[in-house]
Amino acid sequence: MGRAPCCDKTKVKRGPWSPEEDNILKNYVQQHGTSGSWIALPLKAGLKRCGKSCRLRWLNYLRPNIKHGGFTEEEDHTILALYHNIGTRWSVIASQLPGRTDNDIKNYWNTKLKKKLSPPPTAAATYLHSRYDSILPNFPVASQVPLPRLMEVPAENVENGPYDPYFVTNVSPSISSNANGSSTSTTTTTTTTNNMSWSTNGSVEDEAFLVDLGSELFPYDDHLNGFGDLYSNFGYSSDVPNVCNVSDEHEQQSMMYPSVRY
DNA sequence: AAGCTTCACAACCGCCTCGTA
DNA sequence: TTACGAGGCGGTTGTGAAGCT
Numbered sequence: 359m360g361r362a363p364c365c366d367k368t369k370v371k372r373g374p375w376s377p378e379e380d381n382i383l384k385n386y387v388q389q390h391g392t393s394g395s396w397i398a399l400p401l402k403a404g405l406k407r408c409g410k411s412c413r414l415r416w417l418n419y420l421r422p423n424i425k426h427g428g429f430t431e432e433e434d435h436t437i438l439a440l441y442h443n444i445g446t447r448w449s450v451i452a453s454q455l456p457g458r459t460d461n462d463i464k465n466y467w468n469t470k471l472k473k474k475l476s477p478p479p480t481a482a483a484t485y486l487h488s489r490y491d492s493i494l495p496n497f498p499v500a501s502q503v504p505l506p507r508l509m510e511v512p513a514e515n516v517e518n519g520p521y522d523p524y525f526v527t528n529v530s531p532s533i534s535s536n537a538n539g540s541s542t543s544t545t546t547t548t549t550t551t552n553n554m555s556w557s558t559n560g561s562v563e564d565e566a567f568l569v570d571l572g573s574e575l576f577p578y579d580d581h582l583n584g585f586g587d588l589y590s591n592f593g594y595s596s597d598v599p600n601v602c603n604v605s606d607e608h609e610q611q612s613m614m615y616p617s618v619r620y
Numbered sequence: 621a622a623g624c625t626t627c628a629c630a631a632c633c634g635c636c637t638c639g640t641a
Numbered sequence: 642t643t644a645c646g647a648g649g650c651g652g653t654t655g656t657g658a659a660g661c662t
Contacts, residue, residue: 397647
């Protein structure tokens with residue numbers, strides 16, 4: 359048996375609020391406050407609405423000093439920074455942006471910022487895509503399957519894990535694949551974390567791994583989903599691996615698409 | 621001009637947390 | 642200590658507007 363609903367859905371109005379309803383709610387809250395109970399408010403105010411709906415309407419639209427749309431560059435940066443640090447805790451993010459509501463920020467994120475954040479495919483991703491196409495040349499959608507965002511990091515950093523990709527600030531991989539399928543590469547990586555920084559110059563084979571930034575720690579979840587589907591299409595677990603050793607050609611081929619290394 | 625698709629955002633749903641009796 | 646109910650929250654859906662073919 360599920361939880362009892364907060365109100366009788368058959369007796370309350372749903373859908374968009376009319377200007378009249380907005381006025382009633384606004385006037386009532388301004389005169390009486392919520393009287394400590396949103397559930398009881400619609401009856402007292404004379405609204406045929408669910409208490410939760412009234413609360414949402416007030417918080418997201420009617421209360422004073424609400425700002426809608428027109429997010430500034432500065433607000434974008436704040437949202438992005440907070441998203442990286444705390445994830446989808448929209449109410450916490452909203453608390454740092456005066457006049458903004460969690461719903462507004464959530465919508466803005468889902469429709470604009472998420473796309474803005476997605477970088478072009480990395481050289482590593484391009485390389486893996488080409489490898490995949492070469493293994494299954496006739497697979498019709500191979501080149502259209504979303505790739506995870508891959509980034510190279512030194513083995514020591516991965517193996518000392520858990521690896522936190524949030525703090526990778528600049529990676530410049532250069533990978534090429536030759537005719538026989540082997541890869542050569544040179545990588546310059548500069549990473550900054552809260553309290554340390556390091557850089558490497560060397561071959562991927564020696565000291566770099568690819569890290570799938572579509573892991574649950576990173577916000578490119580739509581790429582992760584695409585990756586998971588790709589795996590399941592070929593009978594692999596939907597548990598998406600997040601680390602791949604670039605140098606292990608044999609293992610890569612046996613898995614068709616990047617191998618699992620933990 | 622009409623039909624279709626995409627986008628933006630308001631609103632809803634249902635789970636979780638927290639206060640209180 | 643426990644059970645219950647209201648509020649809070651994030652994910653998802655619905656809908657109208659705008660853009661495209």
